[in-house]
Structure formats: C-alpha cells, structure tokens
C-alpha cells in the first residue's frame with residue numbers, strides 16, 4: 098500500500114464515509130479527518146425533517162458513536178483548513194498546524210447562498226444546513242405563528258411541511274414558476290404544489306424578497322419585490338448552495354462550478370482527490386460535467402475513492418438517486434431528468450401515488466416516484482443497466498414498472 102497517510106478535509110457525509118470505507122477496505126495507515134464543526138460527524142437529511150419535528154434526537158444523527166473513531170484510529174481534528182502546500186504535501190490549518198499527507202481528499206461540501214437583503218441578520222431568520230442551524234430553528238419553532246420561507250426548493254419545502262404540520266401559517270416565496278424545478282419534472286412539481294396547498298402552505302411564484310423588517314432585533318415582516326408585506330416571526334431561506342471550492346482554487350487546482358475531477362475523482366493534482374457536493378465530475382448519466390448535492394453521490398464517491406486508494410480503481414459511474422419527504426409524501430428520484438422531452442405518468446395523481454417516467458430522445462433517463470417505492474427500486478435497476486423501454490410501451494394499459502424490470506432481467 099503506497100499511501101501511509103491520508104488526510105481528509107470536511108467531516109460531512111462524504112468525508113466520514115471515505116474514512117470509514119478505507120478502514121473497511123483494510124487500510125492500515127494514518128487517517129486524519131479535519132472538520133470545522135464541533136462534535137461527531139452526523140447525517141444532515143433529518144435536520145429538515147424528523148429532527149425538526151422532534152422525532153429523533155442528536156444521538157440518532159451520528160454516523161457512529163464517538164468511540165468508533167478511536168477504535169478505528171481515525172484522528173478527528175476540529176479546525177478549518179486554510180491552505181494546501183502542494184509542493185510539500187501539507188495541509189495548513191487556521192491554527193497554524195501543518196498536516197503532512199501522501200494523499201489528500203477534499204470533501205469540503207457546500208454552503209448556503211444567503212439572500213443579499215437588509216434585515217438578514219435579524220433574530221428569527223435562519224438558513225438550514227447544519228446542526229447549529231437546526232437547533233436554533235427548533236427553539237424558535239416552539240413560539241412561531243407565521244413563517245415566511247424563501248425558495249421552494251428541497252430545504253424550503255421540507256421545512257414548510259414541518260412548520261405547517263406544527264400549525265404555523267406558512268408563506269413561501271419562489272422566484273420560479275414551480276416548486277423544486279431544478280430537479281423535478283413539471284408533473285411532479287404539480288403534485289407537490291397541490292399537496293402544499295392542501296396543507297395550508299401558500300406558495301407565491303415569481304416573487305422575490307426585497308427586505309426583512311424587524312424591531313428589537315427580531316424579525317416582524319418580509320417585504321416582497323412587488324411591495325407586498327407579509328407578517329412573519331420566523332424566516333427560513335433555502336435559495337441554493339455554493340460549493341466550498343476556495344481552498345482548491347487557492348491551491349491552483351482546476352475549479353469550474355466546483356472542484357473539477359476526472360472519472361476517477363482525481364483533481365488536477367494526482368495526490369488530491371475530491372468528492373461530494375463540492376465536485377464537478379464527468380458522468381455517463383449526463384452529457385456534461387455535473388455537480389450533485391446528494392447523500393448518494395457523497396457516499397458512492399467516497400467508496401470509489403477508498404477503493405482506488407486501496408488499489409482497486411474503477412471509473413465513477415453510479416446512477417444518481419435522491420429523495421425528499423414532505424408531509425405524507427415520500428418522493429424518490431432515480432436518474433437525472435435534465436433535458437427530458439417526454440413523460441409517462443403511472444398511477445393516480447389524486448391519491449398521490451405516481452411515478453413519472455422521464456424520457457430523453459426516447460430513452461428512459463429518470464423516474465420520479467411518489468409513495469411508490471417498488472417503482473423506484475425497479476427504476477434504479479432499469480436505468481442503470483440501460484434496458485430499452487419506449488414511451489409507448491410504458492404508456493400501454495396495465496404497464497407495471499416492477500414486473501417489467503423482473504421480466505427483462507435475464508435479457509439485460
């Protein structure tokens with residue numbers, strides 16, 4: 098084994114996973130995991146769902162209990178990395194400490210975009226990315242009566258569903274014309290638009306934020322660009338993220354919408370890999386390089402890098418998949434719907450049990466399944482193995498995705 102010392106920057110899902118996978122693969126050398134958040138690495142998805150609803154506590158968020166890291170000789174350092182000395186192969190921390198590496202893995206993730214408006218610093222205004230955000234928000238939820246959410250993306254709508262379930266009046270401001278448009282087909286957006294309306298959430302499309310007003314340091318209202326003013330004692334923004342690629346850029350690694358890596362997740366320096374939300378990578382599932390913000394991508398890329406560092410290189414080709422839980426709706430997405438030109442809908446929109454099959458040039462590229470988990474699992478297999486399925490076949494009466502997947506297994 099040529100790498101005796103691996104340093105990982107970023108202790109989120111991707112950073113934790115690469116450390117764990119290295120040990121699982123039998124790596125014997127030193128592993129150092131540097132992260133700027135306090136505490137044991139934890140999962141983020143429940144922060145905007147079960148954790149906010151009070152259904153799970155902080156211990157349930159942890160990937161592993163604290164002793165796991167000692168037992169597996171994974172040294173955790175709380176600190177932020179400020180520079181990479183590529184010549185000497187050292188990572189420089191804000192404390193001045195220098196960590197020598199034979200291989201460096203950048204898993205620095207992304208940070209929230211913050212609306213550039215007056216009043217953003219008022220008490221009661223939150224982004225939602227980390228445990229500290231979720232704890233602050235949880236506290237405020239207890240007394241909130243009127244929430245305004247900025248952005249009808251994943252964060253905004255997951256939070257809106259939680260707040261509505263807790264009896265809070267919720268208004269959502271969305272610049273675009275439909276919810277979660279970045280990732281979803283129009284049909285699925287509509288299902289969520291209707292569901293939120295049923296839960297009492299008011300989504301205002303084509304609207305942006307002009308200012309947040311308050312008194313005594315606390316938020317009192319939100320002013321829209323149209324001039325309308327909505328009262329609010331809680332504001333949550335989820336207007337997308339920016340990749341934390343500055344460390345890489347300063348070290349002269351190639352950066353373009355994230356840290357640019359090759360099919361093996363190597364940066365322009367062969368001693369440095371990068372994974373997770375921060376990387377722009379080539380994918381067989383997309384005509385151009387993509388940057389994905391998802392748990393699946395973080396985990397699978399971490400595993401791929403660990404395997405490569407253990408002498409088992411393989412191009413990264415995992416099929417992307419995602420999920421979101423809002424109210425009683427569980428949406429699972431297999432594949433990337435970008436550029437789809439045809440859809441076939443299976444199931445019942447009224448009962449919120451649908452799968453939207455998205456085709457690009459006659460080829461199945463993504464399936465969005467709402468409360469139909471069997472369809473999601475079948476879709477992941479069908480898309481991953483490129484099983485031919487035409488829109489006409491899918492639209493035939495009685496077509497069943499799972500039965501089709503089973504019937505095509507042998508011929509795949």
Ligand SMILES: NC(=O)c1ccc[n+]([C@@H]2O[C@H](COP(=O)([O-])OP(=O)(O)OC[C@H]3O[C@@H](n4cnc5c(N)ncnc54)[C@H](O)[C@@H]3O)[C@@H](O)[C@H]2O)c1
Nearest residue numbers: 248249250251252253270271272305335336337390420421
């Ligand atoms: N279930 C999931 O996969 C999940 C859940 C929560 C968060 N996340 C991740 O967390 C991150 C943040 O999510 P997010 O919801 O902030 O991003 P997002 O990109 O999903 O949604 C941002 C939304 O904000 C809108 N918007 C942008 N600027 C605006 C403005 N000035 N005013 C009003 N609307 C505006 C956009 O049109 C978009 O609909 C992403 O990485 C996301 O993938 C994922």
